[in-house]
Amino acid sequence: MGTGSHSNQVYADCVDLSAVENASKQNSNNDPSIVVAKQNNALQIFALDDAAARLGLEVGLPLANARAICPQLRVFDADEVSDAKTLNDIADWCDRFTPLVALDLPHGLFLDITGCAHLFGGEAAMMRLMCEVLTAQGFAVSAAIAGTSVCARTITRHVHGRIVRDGEEADAVKPLPVSALGADEAITRGLRRAGLKTIGDVASRVRHEITARFGADFTTLLEHALGQGDAPICPRKLLPDYIVEKRFADPVATEVVISATLSRLARMLVVAMAQQGKGARRLEARFFRTDGAVRTIVVDTGQPATTAEVIDRLFRERLSALSDPLDPGFGFDLIRLSASRTEIVVQQQRDLDANVHDNDELAALIDRIAARIGGRRVVVHLPQDTHIPERAVLAAPAQHHLTAATHAVWPARVEGxxxxRPLRLFERPEQIKVIAQVPDGPPARFVWRRATHAVVRAEGPERVAMEWWLSEGEMLTRDYFRVEDEAGLRFWLYRDGLYDREIEQEEGKAVQPNWFMHGLFA
Amino acid sequence: MTTLATLRGSIERIEAHGDACTPGRVALGHADADATLQGGLVVGAMHEVFTDAGRQSAAATGFVAGLAGRVAARRPLVWVRQDFTEIESGALSMSGLAELGLDPRLLVTVRAADVDTALRTAADALACDALGAVVLEVWGEARQLDLVASRKLTLAAQASGVTGLLLRLAAEPQPSTAETRWIVRAAHSPPASSLMPAAAWSAWGAPVFDAQLVRNRHGPVGRWIMEWKCDECLFSKPAAYPQPVAAAPAHRPHQTPARARQRRAS
Structure with a gap:
């Protein structure tokens, strides 16, 4: 078997698609069934079941020909979206074997099992386990293990369950037909016409001949299949910095066990991180259900989390606030906790300065609230360099901008x-009806939310010009007025556009300017 | 050994008891109100501020911001608000807050989707003793804010010493365990007088509140016109307001009878 330094890739080709699965479920009397998809303006067979394969049908055959061979054929349309979703679900499930799982659309998966196989009793046992479960779920599986991903994929196209030892890739793929390489249809046809039937035939030719005829890409593919060099797989998820997990012989479903497991995992994770002086900024708990469903719960922290209590508490907050609670179904057989983003922890000296401690506590509180209701809902405020009132302040997530906010420089207020500026500002200014003595003067009365307010005092205008250099649509200059009505309520109103200059005249008649309510003063 | 432990325990109990008896108070700055409140607003308790109408929400917000500024004393402030209040009466503006003399750098806003979330978040925040004050802003009648919820908040505030301020917009007062309850409306800016000509635009615009103390657990109630001094960060008696201010309700349409009586008496 592969040694530690040698990388091994499994390629699992889950040929059976959801559409076929649905087809076989509806199919009571075992009529041959196929799935068709439109290719080159013609309906062709996309996938087929065993009964159809026995009749001599094959993938790529036009539907009309297939119907001529077998009139009682049951035909279903391919559903690529749900196929892709099914493949993703299978990939989620495969995460239990290795964190490095890559999709190979339309229906293949690469698993990098370097250093993982011994956890499942060796490569052969691991592959058997994987195939058994997938077959039991109703998928037709073809898998192989080899030193390079392309080699493994090439083999699965022809044989199932083969394990290629290190250095034997070339011997393994040479007898296979060229179609197993999975190159373009045109290339495969060209090779066949040239009399090169097997991969061995192609490999025996001088490389530059092949390159000149079929392109450099094909040569690279061929070399990878022969085990000379490797194309790196592109995993669906970044490899987390730290992973700890707990497998259960018997699936667990009770909340007590689940939370106790999470606490224990948190302690293990913290020990692992502490050895390298790291703290977690993003934590991910994954719950693998026995029926294959995987639930992921992510928690972000503002400060690197270094204690198990903090991690444990964050997950408890998060789990208790889920809108769709964790459904154990028939139980979880694997719970995994990973730190997907970590940071080096800067050890701060605890002295008599109570401020440091206070800031830590505030950050911890923000983390807890954010874990429960979401990071975007806990915000701090950063001043922006603009005159436009509604853009003067930016609300940023507190977890990431707490330090920036505490050191922000706000414009100083004028003494006396x-x-x-109003205390409450409407996000969307509300249009009001205004009666003003002169069109560009302060308002005398206005109607806001169906109530009439008589202006007792008014102060203004404060003219705010829009940022023309940003030029996002035409925005008019605003004249702001601070007004007080007879009940003592203080408002902030503005007139949109300069009268007689920005507001156009229609047919020689002046158009009344629009007025808006933008804020309320205390 | 056991004797020592018992003694220590009893001393601790006495000390804790003593603390509970004389809780910290923060003076508001308004002399009459501070006298009625026996020194000021109790720290580590719940205080409620109500408005009866939605359009008074800015006045109540200003009053609560003032109270929070007084009790928080340069410590962080957590403002929990329900999404709906922002639609109905505008979002809390940081520029406006800075204009009132408060520090936006110390403010963390929590945007809770509903009352339940807001309540839970506020209870959590009240338990964190690094904070100066926690404001919970809720719109309208909320059946979740019953006596039990109020008691929970009060206990959390007592345990941590963080002051909780409950801002109820467009709501009717309900039974609660709050230390004080206020009904706040906006008051007129001081009217023009011979001393202060009407044309002086700077003579108006400072936040003036008609604050009615309708419940005080440990003292009498009252009603005052308070002005918030943005520069000094405290409440005060508005100087230019016609006397008497303390007793007369501000919404009384005409204050002439009161003044006439005064003249007769003198």
């Missing part, structure tokens, strides 16, 4: 002045 009453507030010039």
């Amino acid at each position: 002045e009453p507030p010039l």
Whole structure:
């Protein structure tokens, strides 16, 4: 078997697609069934079941020919979206074998099992286990293990369950037909016409001849299949920095066991991280259900989490606030906790400065609230360099911007002045009806939300010009007025557009400017 | 050994008891109100501020911001609000808050989707003793804010010493365990007088509240006109307001009878 340094790839070709699966379920009297898809403006067979294969049908045959061979054929349309979803679900399930799982659309998966196989009793046992479960779920599986991903994929196209030892890739693929390489249809046809039937035939030719005729890409593919060099697989998820997991012989379903397991995993994770002086910024708990469903729960932290208690508490908050609670079904057989983003922990000296401690506690509180209701809902405020009132402040997630916010520089207020900006600001200014004595003067009365307010005092205008250099649509200059009505309520109103200049005249008649309510003063 | 432990225990109990008897108070700055409150607002308790109408929400927000600024004393402030209040009466503006003399750098806003979430978050925040104050802003009648919820908040506030301020917009007061309950409306800016000409635009615009203390667990109630001094960060008696201010309700349409009586008496 492969040694530690040698990388091994499994290629699992889950040929049976959901559409075929659905077909066989509906199919009571075992009529041959096929799935068709439109290719080159013609319906062709996309996938087929065993009964159809026995009749001599094959993938790529036009539907009309297939119907001529077998009139009682049951035909289903291919559903690529649900196929892709099914493949993703299978990939999720395969995460239990290795964190490095790559999709090979339309229906293949690469698993990098380097250093993982011994956990499942060796490569052969691992592959058997995987294929058994997938077959039991109703998928037709073809798998192989080889030193390079392309080699493994080439073999699965022809034989199932083969394990190629290190250095034997070339011997393994040479007898296979050229179609197993999975190159373009044109290339395969060209090779066949040239009399090169097997991969061995092609490999025996001088490389530059092949390159000149079929292109460099094909030569590379061939070399990879022969075990000379390897194309790296592209895993669906980044490899987390730290992973700890717990497998159960008997699936667990009770909340007590699940939370106890999470606590234990958190302790293990913290020990692993502490050895390298790291703390977790993003944690991921994955719950693998016995029926194949996988649930992932992610928790972010503002400060690197270094204690098991903190991690444990964050997950408890998160789990208790899930809108669709964790459904154990028939139980989880694997719970995994990983730190997908970590940071080096800077050890701060604890002294008499209570501020440091206070900031830590505030950050911990923010993390807890964010874990429960989401990071975007806990915000701090950063001043922005603009005159436009609604853009003057940016609400940023507190977990990531707490330090920036505490050191932000806000424009200083003018001593002795009453507030010039309202305490409550409408995100969307509300249009109001205004009666003003002169069109560009302060309002005398206005109607806001169906109530009439008589203006007792008014102050303004404060003219705010829009940022023309950003030029995102035409925005008019605003004249802001601070007004107080007879009940003592103080408002912030503005007139949109300069009268007689920005507001166009229609047929010689002046158009009344629009007024908006933008905020309320205390 | 056991004797020592018992003694220590009893001393601890006495000390804790003593603390509970004389809780910290923060003066508001308004002399009459502070006298009625026996020194000021109790720290580590719940205080409720109500508005009866939605359009008064900015006044109540200003009052709560003022209270929070007084009790928080340069410590972080967590403002928990329900999504709906932002639609109905606008979002809390940081520029406006800075204009009131408060520090936006110390504010963390929690945007809770509903009352349940807001309540739970506020209870959590109240348990964190690094904070200066926690504001919970809720719109309308909320059946979740019953006596049990109120008691929970009060206990959390007592345990940590963090002051909780409950801002209820467009809601009717309900039984609760709050230390004080206020009904706040906006008051007129000081009217023009011979001393202060009407044309002076800077003579108005400072936040003036008609604050009615309708419940006080440990003292009498009252009603005052309070002005928030943005520069000094405290409440005060508005100087230019016609006397008497403390007793007369601000919404009384005409204050002439009161003044006439005063003249007769003098």
